[in-house]
Amino acid sequence: MSARAPEVRLTRTRRLLDAPPVKHVPGQLAVEVEPPLVEDAPPRVCQHGNPRCGAVPVRPYPCGLRCEEHQPARTRPYFRAA
Numbered sequence: 601m602s603a604r605a606p607e608v609r610l611t612r613t614r615r616l617l618d619a620p621p622v623k624h625v626p627g628q629l630a631v632e633v634e635p636p637l638v639e640d641a642p643p644r645v646c647q648h649g650n651p652r653c654g655a656v657p658v659r660p661y662p663c664g665l666r667c668e669e670h671q672p673a674r675t676r677p678y679f680r681a682a
């Protein structure tokens with residue numbers, strides 16, 4: 601092994617990186633892969649009550665998304681906001 605061996609290997613590797621990607625790799629099946637379906641995120645509306653309040657804008661709380669009126673400080677259990 602000569603002292604220039606690493607340089608030669610690096611040059612070969614760089615040449616491989618510059619080469620265009622191979623169309624078909626022997627032994628591999630060319631399959632068109634569809635992009636994964638993006639699940640619709642739940643709408644960012646107030647999750648207070650049943651039926652839902654549904655107001656916007658909302659802020660995230662440990663109990664979920666709440667609007668200004670239904671934030672935890674105002675809607676404690678068994679407490680009705682006036």
Ligand SMILES: [Zn+2]
Pocket residue numbers: 646647648653654655666667668669670
């Ligand atoms: Zn609300």
